[in-house]
Amino acid sequence: MALSLNNLxxxxxxxxxxxxxxxxxxxxxxxxxxxxxxxQKSRSGxxxxxxxxxxxxxxxxxxxxxxxxxxxxxxxxxVRLSTLEENxxxxxxxxxxxxxxxxxxxxxxHDLVILGNGEVTKKLNIYAHRFxxxxxxxxxxxxxxxxxxxxxxxxxxxxxxxxxE
Numbered sequence: 001m002a003l004s005l006n007n008l009x010x011x012x013x014x015x016x017x018x019x020x021x022x023x024x025x026x027x028x029x030x031x032x033x034x035x036x037x038x039x040q041k042s043r044s045g046x047x048x049x050x051x052x053x054x055x056x057x058x059x060x061x062x063x064x065x066x067x068x069x070x071x072x073x074x075x076x077x078x079v080r081l082s083t084l085e086e087n088x089x090x091x092x093x094x095x096x097x098x099x100x101x102x103x104x105x106x107x108x109x110h111d112l113v114i115l116g117n118g119e120v121t122k123k124l125n126i127y128a129h130r131f132x133x134x135x136x137x138x139x140x141x142x143x144x145x146x147x148x149x150x151x152x153x154x155x156x157x158x159x160x161x162x163x164x165e
Contacts, residue, residue: 120138
């Protein structure tokens with residue numbers, strides 16, 4: 001038989017009949033239709049609020065509140081030297097934008113830090129907001145250059161510091 005729209009049907013056992021509630025005692029779901037007796041949950045129009053415990057003080061209000069979220073927390077995108085070694089050839093410029101294009105980091109909205117994990121043998125020009133001591137030493141030992149990216153806000157802070165004294 002050819003496959004056409006008029007003879008399409010789901011595989012056997014993949015669909016089930018809808019439970020017909022409130023259709024008499026013989027159905028097994030008659031009278032209260034599986035809702036039990038009385039109470040808010042038995043009424044039409046009932047919808048449960050998340051975390052509602054029937055008037056009992058909910059768990060999220062019984063537990064103590066602790067700590068806070070620091071909105072000024074500095075977030076870093078960490079990249080290992082071993083990752084740069086695998087994905088770049090000698091003489092390449094490594095910037096947050098290039099790392100994003102190659103899929104090594106997500107959108108470069110946070111500052112980039114280069115970690116010293118792994119070895120680097122290629123001469124790379126790496127532009128990042130911060131380097132660990134070991135990372136900077138390994139890059140320079142391989143003949144590359146570790147360029148610090150300085151934002152204008154950082155420059156303004158450093159210029160105001162000594163002048164204010």
